[in-house]
Amino acid sequence: MERRLDIGLVSPLESLRGPARFVTPSTLLLAALWLAPPAVAADLLGGKTTLLPIWERDHWYAFGAVTLIVAEALFIVWLLLRRAARSQARLVLEERLRFEALLSELSAGLIHIPATEIDVALERALQQVVAFLGVDRARLDEYVEEGQGVRISWHPRGLDAPPTVMDADQFPWTAEKLRRGDVVRFSRTEELPEEAAIDRAGYERVGTRSYVSLPLSASGPMLGVLCFGSVRSERAWPDALVERLRLLSQAFASALERKGMEFSLADRLRFEKLLSGLTATFSDLSIADFDREVQRGLHRIVEFLGIDRGSLIEFFRDGRTARSWTIEEWMDVDEFPWMTAQLKRGDIVSFSELEDLPDEAAVDRQSYLAHRVKPSVAVPLLVGGTVVGGLVFSAVGAERAKSDELMQRLHLLGEVFANALSRKQVELEAQRLRQHLAHISRVSAMGELTASMAHELNQPLTAILSNAQAAQRLLAANGVNLDEIREILSDIVADDKRAADVISRLRVLLKKGDLEQVVLDLNEVVSEVARLVRSDAIIRNVSMTLDLAAELPRVRGDRVQLQQVVLNLVLNGLEAMREPGVGDRALVVRTAPDGADAVRVEVQDSGTGIDEKDAGRIFEPLYTTKLEGLGMGLAIVRTIVDAHGGGLGIANNVGGGATVYFTLPVATER
């Protein structure tokens, strides 16, 4: 306004400069007077005595002159007014041209920058526009679905930031108009209609005197609002200006739209990456790594979604118990009975406010309150129609709208976790069966060993009984030799320990324990098994020798399972020499390093050897060449050796019989 006022003052003065530029009737008259004969001139200008006769003679001159002067003055005024109007029009045109130049510069600038810099560019552009228009404050609001768009506002020091007019509580009329795509403008708040009373009060409260607001929309729904306000003075918003602001708003809107599209594309790509990463991780996951990977997966998801907490719940098959993995320790299933029940039924649980929860969820509500959780969404994990678990995500602070896209993503993530859980359960079941089978196999091996175990145990028992009874007899006799009694007692103690040792070895063999991976010496394992089968070898009339490597590298594995492997191989070797035709029955158990990073255990027998046709199938389950065999011994050996990352083989010896061997990788330092 000031600028305009200034323009209005300057232009008339300017037009009075340089009179030579104009030739008007009054200047012509002055020139005529100056050129008239001296008498006439004297008459006219100074002769008082001759004034009347002159007046009477030349009075028409005077009239003519006055008329001329008046006409000339009118003409000059008209000229001046026309001049001012033309100048004004030129200035308006110039300003419009400058604004359009600014507009095209801003639009071009917004097109060529990457999406991540659009917010900064918009802010800079807004500042330029503000400077150009000379308004007091401006604001650009972006609306996005999750409610977290940019809010750029510009206002001079000492003034509050402009209000958000899309706040339907404070500015219902404005918000409604903008939502319809209309421009809202007023030079004075009094211009606002009756129905905008609330809005008027709002504007007056924040000190806005003149205001224009334009919706931002490119091709689709409204993306935001662009507002300019005047606080210090009232000002008009002519149609031409509004039209140009509309152009500006379109440029801003398309930048916002481009940003939104690029962001959503990038977001979608990131989600795809997250999903495929998780799928890859869980598709090839050992039980041992499961907990860690679930934690990591939850962390990645929570980070991606920009929320605070996530947990995976697993429902066990018995339908009663459950366990959960969480980040930000909070998800104890017992604390959320209602949610758990919903999930078990296969229902989604989703709420933005705790008040949304039904009455029966009172316990859950208390837990959410205790954990300061506001909105939460939980999706059931289904595998083949069975609920195997649930995936729960919650935010602590901000409320978040639940969008269809979010739910779709949670379902996709849920599928990944559902498959992971089901795969884990299958794997655990397989492991359990394997252990059970190994146990059965050990028990059946025990059956085979019963005779020799009885023998093994009977020796110390016999010795103990005989020693004790010898002592009784010695005590009954006269002249007790205490030294001898002492010796007998110490022998009894030693034999008792021997018996206990046999029992404990039996117990180890029969133990049905969980896998326990330790670093161990295979020489020890072989020796333990050798002690166990020593009697059996005697009964079978087999000479068993151990050929153990000194300085054997250690391996990592389950002691009981590896004992099982050696035991099965040794029993297999003993069995191979059962045929009556076999001459010298000899069994050699040998340990040796196998290259730099493996250890080899061989069981060599002097039996009948193996047929070529059996060699390929000998480690298959239920394949047996024995009359009474189950065909499980070597299959179990293979399962265990495989699980330990080792290899297995069999070959006939040059001098008769066969050698079965297995290798295990040397334990690496961890």
Added chain:
Amino acid sequence: MTPVVFIVDDDAGVRKSLARLLGSAGYAVEAFASAREFLAREPHAGPCCLLLDVRMPGLTGLDLQETLVAAGRRMSIVFVSGHVDVPMSVKAMKGGAIDLLTKPFDDKDLLGAIERAMAKDVQALGAEAHVAEVRERVQTLTPRETEVFALVVTGMLNKQIAAKLGIGEKTVKVHRARAMEKMQAGSVAELVRLADRAGVIVPKS
């Protein structure tokens, strides 16, 4: 002479405890860790018995029994075993074992079995001595008397013997009387029993 119990058991603890127990019962004891060790020892002349473990590496108890029987050695055997099955006990008993004890066993059972084994051995020892005496008597017979003796115990009549040997019936009678006298037999039946014990083999002619 103190009766000797030989122990053969591969388990040192068992060996030692059994030796102690039998020693406390007044027996002389000799213990061996294997059947071969025992076989290396020369046969004992006096009363003795063998306490033998069935299951041992190398030569088993049953193998040792077989070897002793085949060698015709007098030996009362008491078997002991941690685990006894039917074929094993049948084989042991057929081989003339006195008893087969299952480990662990009570001292009364063991000492009872050893006592019976010793009694049988003493008996066998007496029988052995008698046979030796009868054999000595046979040695005093002349060749002709031996011939006649061998035929008499087969139940032949004097006339048949005379015909068989191509000598007179009277001569047969004389030889027969001399043989009976030398063999200290009161009757033909007694002579037959002695011949049986001495293992007189009827010469083929």
